[in-house]
Amino acid sequence: GDSVTQMEGPVTLSEEAFLTINCTYTATGYPSLFWYVQYPGEGLQLLLKATKADDKGSNKGFEATYRKETTSFHLEKGSVQVSDSAVYFCALNPPSRAQKLVFGQGTRLTINP
């Protein structure tokens, strides 16, 4: 079945460090891919998305590229801030089952000043 695997957390970085959170997926066809962010005590917010191979989603300095050949959608940011501390979820929307998201387990990120 469809699934998403994220790198194990928690991840702790210093401010201004480079961030990568790995995400790989298993799905038939060409799913849409998403990154969501959850700040403490809040619901999930859509961070970015990509709908086809080689698309790059970007928002708030974060980027992720849809790589069909490696079935990956890694999240990157060049210089993280303390305010980026949150839990990040990778998710996919299978093409055969529109609008039903499959989530990874989440990666907790802590940025120290």
Next chain:
Amino acid sequence: DAGITQSPRHKVTETGTPVTLRCHQTENHRYMYWYRQDPGHGLRLIHYSYGVKDTDKGEVSDGYSVSRSKTEDFLLTLESATSSQTSVYFCAISEPSGVGYEQYFGPGTRLTVT
């Protein structure tokens, strides 16, 4: 902000009691969803609705039922709560955006079953 509210925001209940969580949206979205969030599992789909009185099961539907009698309200009921249903519950809507759809989430309900 997709105009989604959830009530209650926090609830503590005893094993064996019925519990109903409410999701309310103000923007006439057709699709609505209930997820639960547990450490190590991310979010898992419980049930979803694709219109008034039209619902279907997700991957973790056992022990849960839903109802949607109005477009704006989607109710999740635990008929007889168990400790394994202690979780944070999120409601979501789906709306078209460019190519495909995007889901937006409510603030969540933290349920503790003692």
